[in-house]
Amino acid sequence: MPYWRLSAFYFFFFSSLGAMLPYWGLYLESLGFTPQRIGELMALLMATKIVSPNVWGWIADHTGRRMAIVRLGSLLAAVCFSGVLFGSDYWWLALVMVAFSFFWNATLPQFEATTFSHLGEDTHRYSTVRLWGSIGFIVAVAALGPLFQRVGVGQLPWILLGLMVSIWLVSLLVPERLAPHHAQEHQPLREVLRRPEVMALLTVCFLIQASHGPYYTFYSIYLEDHDYSRSAIGQLWALGVIAEVGVFLVMHRLAPRTGLRTLFLASMGLTALRWALIGLYVDKLPVMIFAQTLHAASFGIYHAVAIQLVHKYFTGRHQGRGQALYSSLSFGAGGAVGSLYSGYVWGAASPMAAYFAAASIAAAAFLVAWRFIGAGAFGGKASLRTKKP
Numbered sequence: 001m002p003y004w005r006l007s008a009f010y011f012f013f014f015s016s017l018g019a020m021l022p023y024w025g026l027y028l029e030s031l032g033f034t035p036q037r038i039g040e041l042m043a044l045l046m047a048t049k050i051v052s053p054n055v056w057g058w059i060a061d062h063t064g065r066r067m068a069i070v071r072l073g074s075l076l077a078a079v080c081f082s083g084v085l086f087g088s089d090y091w092w093l094a095l096v097m098v099a100f101s102f103f104w105n106a107t108l109p110q111f112e113a114t115t116f117s118h119l120g121e122d123t124h125r126y127s128t129v130r131l132w133g134s135i136g137f138i139v140a141v142a143a144l145g146p147l148f149q150r151v152g153v154g155q156l157p158w159i160l161l162g163l164m165v166s167i168w169l170v171s172l173l174v175p176e177r178l179a180p181h182h183a184q185e186h187q188p189l190r191e192v193l194r195r196p197e198v199m200a201l202l203t204v205c206f207l208i209q210a211s212h213g214p215y216y217t218f219y220s221i222y223l224e225d226h227d228y229s230r231s232a233i234g235q236l237w238a239l240g241v242i243a244e245v246g247v248f249l250v251m252h253r254l255a256p257r258t259g260l261r262t263l264f265l266a267s268m269g270l271t272a273l274r275w276a277l278i279g280l281y282v283d284k285l286p287v288m289i290f291a292q293t294l295h296a297a298s299f300g301i302y303h304a305v306a307i308q309l310v311h312k313y314f315t316g317r318h319q320g321r322g323q324a325l326y327s328s329l330s331f332g333a334g335g336a337v338g339s340l341y342s343g344y345v346w347g348a349a350s351p352m353a354a355y356f357a358a359a360s361i362a363a364a365a366f367l368v369a370w371r372f373i374g375a376g377a378f379g380g381k382a383s384l385r386t387k388k389p
Helices: 003-030 035-063 066-086 090-119 123-151 153-171 189-194 196-211 213-225 230-258 260-280 285-293 295-313 316-348 351-372
Strands: none
Touching: 003 035, 003 090, 003 123, 003 153, 035 066, 035 090, 035 316, 066 090, 066 153, 090 123, 090 153, 090 295, 090 316, 123 153, 123 230, 123 295, 189 196, 196 260, 196 295, 196 316, 196 351, 213 230, 213 260, 213 316, 213 351, 230 260, 230 285, 230 295, 260 285, 260 295, 260 351, 285 295, 295 316, 316 351
């Protein structure tokens, strides 16, 4: 398995997210855009994630050339994003963001499928590869904050472009790996999607990501409104990702001892607890620190288990579309709905109500998983693991 080449892709890919998610809005603000315009431009990234992964997933499953699509998508994403250097009016940037994100959102699902093909029977090692993405995110957030304090956020497009070129260069080093053939791969995709455990998994993924709406959209604003400094806010964000890295490091040992179903259900219960704590105790720093450590469950454990189930259910030539559905229904549709409802509840009721709504949605995900995804869906108590590390 090309461990370091796979890890390098995750590192640079999530480094670019660590540069874009916290700072792209600030860059747009520096150009003079209103909050409404900034929100619309940011929403375009999420909207294309609903469509793009499925289009490219269909192509990948019919050609079997997943890394070719990753390389092409990475290159065209960089080329399209370079358009931000040639104009700064609203409609030009909207066009650039749609074109860029259409190719950008094609890459990760196909790379995830490629990673699992390289892992073979050692799927339990996924978290030890994926953790480098979390490390990349932390490095980008920590390094760029002080940099922009000194030189201004106007250098962000050049930094992002450099990271995107790095992603493309690393993708050239990762070998293609065809998915193994399974008897189920001849099963039509619609029949796979009709299986109760598959429908339940996709529903759970949608709900869990939707529950993150108040966190990803308003967490920093919520803390600032309660007199947290921006330094403290950044440290709390970083703490969450550090906790995520920690769980990725031990997931391959934790899963055989605890069982994937138990971990999956626990992650949803702890997610609901996390949102309730943030809604109730925002003024108590120790509670907020504890709540951020629960990011290890609300994203780390949840994602590590969910993506293995996607790999298990969508076999053979369906792997690309399985990863695409996971991405589009959770991070795309779930993220969009999460941002939408949290904005309405935040404005019409209160921040506490928004976080209580998020906790309720996470609890609903728990009930769906508990009812429809039984122990047999995980291939036994331990995990999808069949070999010792």
